[in-house]
Amino acid sequence: MHLTANQVLARIKNAGTFDTMRTDMLAEFVSSPQGQTFDKTVRALMQRMSEDSDMSRASDKHAYIERRLIEQLKHNGRMERMERDARNHWLSVPQYHKIGDAIERAIAQPRDATEHKVRALHVDPPRMQSRGSRSHNYYRRGDVVAAFVPLENSLCRTGGYICLQLEIDACDAVRNMYTVRDVDCARNGQTKWAVYWDQILAIKRPYEQVYRRGDQVYSVYRDDYGESKVSSEYFPARVDTVGRDSLAVVYDAGGMAHVHYDEVFAAGRVGFMRQMSETRKRSGREDAVVEVGGRFVP
Known part of the structure; x- marks a missing residue:
């Protein structure tokens, strides 16, 4: 049996392993030094925007804050370094194995002895x-x-x-x-x-x-x-x-x-x-x- 990438992703989501993995990885990042730096940077930007006169005149303050945050973070050299660190954190060996385990659990499914015996010989490879x-x-x-x-x-x-x-x-x-x-x-x-x-x-x-x-x-x-x-x-x-x-x-x-x-x-x-x-x-x-x-x- 051959599964496409979309089928594997769908099984991960249905099993709940994708959301669990994402929540765990986010929690680990937030508690990491890079995550703490990110939190401090966002808080400083929020404080600066609260003192901006344009903030009080904005009709949609939520959209204004979101737009300004994206603009500030996009041109922030520290954020670029943090993005790289975060990517390296998520691709580290423990996280790599966690993703692999989630995919393995999604692919695994009950099968009768006959199908299990001949599965490897009937797979259609890419x-x-x-x-x-x-x-x-x-x-x-x-x-x-x-x-x-x-x-x-x-x-x-x-x-x-x-x-x-x-x-x-x-x-x-x-x-x-x-x-x-x-x-x-x-x-x-x-x-x-x-x-x-x-x-x-x-x-x-x-x-x-x-x-x-x-x-x-x-x-x-x-x-x-x-x-x-x-x-x-x-x-x-x-x-x-x-x-x-x-x-x-x-x-x-x-x-x-x-x-x-x-x-x-x-x-x-x-x-x-x-x-x-x-x-x-x-x-x-x-x-x-x-x-x-x-x-x-x-």
């Missing part, structure tokens, strides 16, 4: 804006991507495929295919593959992906307690803990690691895992072709 007449993500040469390629003797299989961190080497716009190459010199064997657009994902580009405990993902392997190099292969895993800068994942093959957000992606975001391209399904083509001796063969 797609990058297509360029030109293309109906899918456009990749440039040199882009780092996660690509599902056919490879034998792999520990990580998805219908005969493994997922590797590769680099775009060339594009075949007519066939909607890309040539990807392995830049990891430590790996032996095949180094290039030709794959269709729905077999690759630009993992290094930012996405508005929200993870929750239990989500099915693909993640690189990282040894939290060793000095081994981070793998360039993505392994099936599930999210165990969601942090601000990293995720704790448990691999299907066993073991746990902490990985950064650009080292993991939701399983349902890869198009060919949900369904094959209708064009390729009708034509009966292979999912990918392999480079052998400088030429591509099925």
Whole structure:
């Protein structure tokens, strides 16, 4: 299930968490040094306006005070500094986590076991804006991507495929295919593959992906307690803990690691895992072709 930003905000408001959070944050700001400075500044301006002769002649004194306050505060250097301090206060780590907790509570809802089990594989992720007449993500040469390629003797299989961190080497716009190459010199064997657009994902580009405990993902392997190099292969895993800068994942093959957000992606975001391209399904083509001796063969 995919929720829009407006739906999340509506749930926060309906649950009352938004108003509670806003009241708490305002109370914290008022009691802070910046808030006390703001209160003193406003009181001084109010005293000055009460002594102004224009105040007594104003027909709508409330509107007059509001207008003069806005004018005074807008051109007040101290207020500009306080606005910056207030913004930093509200974006501090405790407030950041408070906002995140409110959003998590708004998104969470009861669901049956079946929906919970398959939710991660059926989410429709936000797609990058297509360029030109293309109906899918456009990749440039040199882009780092996660690509599902056919490879034998792999520990990580998805219908005969493994997922590797590769680099775009060339594009075949007519066939909607890309040539990807392995830049990891430590790996032996095949180094290039030709794959269709729905077999690759630009993992290094930012996405508005929200993870929750239990989500099915693909993640690189990282040894939290060793000095081994981070793998360039993505392994099936599930999210165990969601942090601000990293995720704790448990691999299907066993073991746990902490990985950064650009080292993991939701399983349902890869198009060919949900369904094959209708064009390729009708034509009966292979999912990918392999480079052998400088030429591509099925």
